[in-house]
Amino acid sequence: MKRPTRKCCWKVFLRCLLFCVFLLCMIYICKVGIYPRRCDVRAVDPDHVKRAKSFAKRVIRAECRPNFARTAMGDLFGSRYSTNMSVFLRKQDLSETLYQYSPPFGFPRYTELLEDILTMMPEDGLPKRLESKSCKRCIVIGSGGILRGLQLGSVVDQYDIVIRLNNAPVTGHAQDVGNRTTIRMTYPEGAPASKEEYFVDGLFLTVIFKHADILWLQALLKNETLSAWNKLFFWKSVVERLPLKPNQIRIVNPLVVKETSLDILRYPAPRHKRWGWEKNVPTIGVSALVLATHLCDEVSLAGFGYDLSQPDASLHYFDNLCMNAMNLQPMHDITEEKKLLQTLVKGGIVKDLSGGIHCAFCSEHQSEA
Template sequence: MAALCFNNEICHRCCYLRTIKMKGNPGWKAITFFLIVMFCFGMCWFLHMELYMQRSYPSVHEMCIPGDAASKAEILISNYSRDHPVFLQLSDYFWVKNKSIYPLPYGTNGSEELLMKFLALTNHYQVPEEIRRLPCRRCVIVGNGHLLKNSLLGETINKYDVVIRLNNAPVHKYEKDVGNKTTMRLFYPESADFDPELDNNPDTLLVLVPFKPLDIQWMKIILNNEKRVRKGFWKMPPIIWEGEAENIRILNPYYMAVTAIQILESENMTAIPTTGMLAMTFALHFCDMVHIAGFGYPALTNKKQPIHYYEKVTMKSMAETGHNITLEAQAIKRLLQQGIISNLTYF
């Protein structure tokens, strides 16, 4: 109850004033205290839920305007273009007309030969036709934040045309809060420990975000069932992985470069974007309506609040990731304030 009360000044005053006035017969003291606690808890919960609902502004039923996200993104992103391929494809590396100037994760310089070997295994490089032919793409990016717990947003999330999920965030057992539709899942080897059957759909696109050449090599090894590599990862990726080759794509590193340089405004690209931040940049190039849900971290001083809806990991785990979450929070606020994206939860 304390957490709810202290999040709302009215609740705080109610609980405080009624408690300090509690005097009288000791026999009634315990009963009175119990009634006060229940009254305050009820008021705090009501106000907390009312505040939550007030902050849930956008709706999937909003009119989707073709090109709307693009017209807004052009204001923020210089040299904005939708001409860049969404996913890497084999033909790009047989005859390289515009060689990338950056190595991974911001470009493919130095990884061309490895990419050719991997892309030759998949033979699938496009977005599915049923998504490409949509006259207006309504997208939601489902973050992994603790805000989604008990949000009951599952049915709402399922109504979007494109549902983008991140890393190893589970769906099974959390359907009421996060839905069960997954159009794309952005991940990297260390975050590939999701259950392909329970947490994805049969046609879910498994989109690899390569942070280093070893990430592409891992995927090639998995598909070819070659000898596993155990060194070079900050966390051991799955040894056995059940992803289907026809559903696997590699996200164009162009979006990572745009995220670092234009969205985060990171000097010399020193801040490595999170998968969630990258997903927003991608969606601004791919979708016509971009909504987000479950983004935001607890305050840096809050050592006990879980950061994910599905586990009890706290902010301590973010200390050595290389991500600048303060910079990302500022970037997301700019996107929200300028109306470029909208939020199903609050930030």
């Protein structure tokens, strides 16, 4: 057998080196992010603010209808929507056969690890003060720039359950988004770094997207440091400590994400790909909204509605990123999600307080904003 020459070995070494450099560059790009454009904050029409506040007050003052959201979702989607699903993962939910897909749609290979984690989490439901309410109102607060200047904070704080997403801040924005957080629904990379965004009576609800997310949660609960190797599997740095007690931490039942994606949105089932992603992973926001219909009797939303036709509009209420930054993300089908949200809002199942999905308080020519 002919031995490889020094020249051949050198070529192989160079190829491996170039591949490693390329891989490191990709990791750096993912961790730093590429959002070259910044958008100026636009003034909000005072009359529009008045209409939005008036509409929101009418919604919160209306009579709460027990089981309304679950019943309406069941009527709309039939067998594609479960009317008796637990939104928080419990020990009794862990089953290899129940979770046939990998995260975020299931945990087929991690049941033992999750059982250990759930043992460290003494509670798996809503706090008793909320669970005992005969009719609960939820509002899911998105991160959309449409919230800036609407002054909906005082109405948001009147909801029984306020669900916030990822690292969207309350501090400095309470007038627009309120100052209460009942549930912070996020994943490791999205968890707020500021301790001010965690509340002594709030829940931290984790969405598991990958094996490293489970290890991160385990390290948090054990007050341990995540290994340098495991940190490589996150696209940005993650918090290593949370100012919370174990009884404040929950895990999203992956069947909520599966139901949102494969059943309601009818995305294709997950399949192995050598490169890139299929757009079958729903955003945290849409998953949170479906979760809210299981958790609460009446559901509202605010801060939703990415309008890709206005690339220079503000993406978030808390920064100056432009709407066109959404074109850089490869995982979510924003167009299909908006169609779903429009169906829910126009059908009266969910109320849109900020008007980004369907504006019930806008003038006629703005009603499809």
